[in-house]
Amino acid sequence: MQVNRCLTRADWIVLLFPQIRHQIGALLDAAYAYYQTPLPKHVRDKYVAQLMDLDVAVEEVNFAIDHYHLQAPPPNQTKKPPIPYQLIAILRPQPSLEAEANQIASVIWAAIGACGYNNPDKARAMMGETGWQVVRLMGSWEEVCSSAKQSDINLWHAQLRDRARGIIVRAQDAERMQQIEGVRAFVREITKDATNSPMRAGVLAVGDVIQNLGLSHAR
Incomplete structure (x- = not known):
């Protein structure tokens, strides 16, 4: 089969698991029908690929859609399909960096009081x-406990938070x-035996795949 476009990792996953692709696509079709909003096939296929690329199971997609239906719309806005x-975000909520760092600093404070x-x-x-x-990073547990007693609480918490953030x-x-x-290993594997195959022309170079997946730049 001649491949006329570049394939990303998500594209390969979709091609290799047609049943899952069909099931997730059907769930998205139903969700968009619920909001009386058309979902073009090419858009649905891209959404399916994005979900499958994150190893989201069919049952998880179903749960997330049901949960989304129950959420209130943004103020003064009409709710749109997901x-x-x-x-x-429903299935894999991620705390903000600042919230996570503050939580770690708070737990350290709690441990100082609880453990000694x-x-x-x-x-x-x-x-x-x-x-x-x-x-x-602050030295030792004994030093942390000692410094905590002698330092301004807000300043000490900020120092712990900043270290945690780093x-x-x-x-x-x-x-x-x-x-x-x-990604590099994945691309090497799928291209290893395809050097002389027509499909080879449709496979991205490693750097291009990394660029497509948004992994080329550190945070």
Whole structure:
């Protein structure tokens, strides 16, 4: 079969799992019919590809659509049918960077009061590994406990929060690099035996696939 356009990872997943593609497409068709809004086939296919690329199961899509139906529309706006990012936000809610960093700082404060300087293992279990990385950046658990008693509460919390934010960002960057390596491995695999095949002309170069998936630039 001659492929006349470039295929992304999402396109390959859609081609390889036609039954799932059909089921998710049917759910989207029904959702758009509910809002009496047309859903062109090429748009539906792109939405299906985006959802499948994130390994979202059919049951999850069904749940997310039902949940979306129950949500109130934005003020002074008519509710519109869902698009993929709205369904993903329901299924995989992500806290903001600032909220996550503040939460880690708060847990460290709680551990100081609950565990004391002589129970570092208990404190580590309470705050988790990201919180413990913050402690290590600040010196040691004993130093953190001692400094907390002598410092301005708001200033100390801000220092903990800023350290936590940096750790989170570095972890996100590392995850992003893993995604890039995963894409490279994926493209190498699907092109390995297709060097002389007509399909080869439709496969993107590794860099192009990474660019298409939005993985080429670190946060």
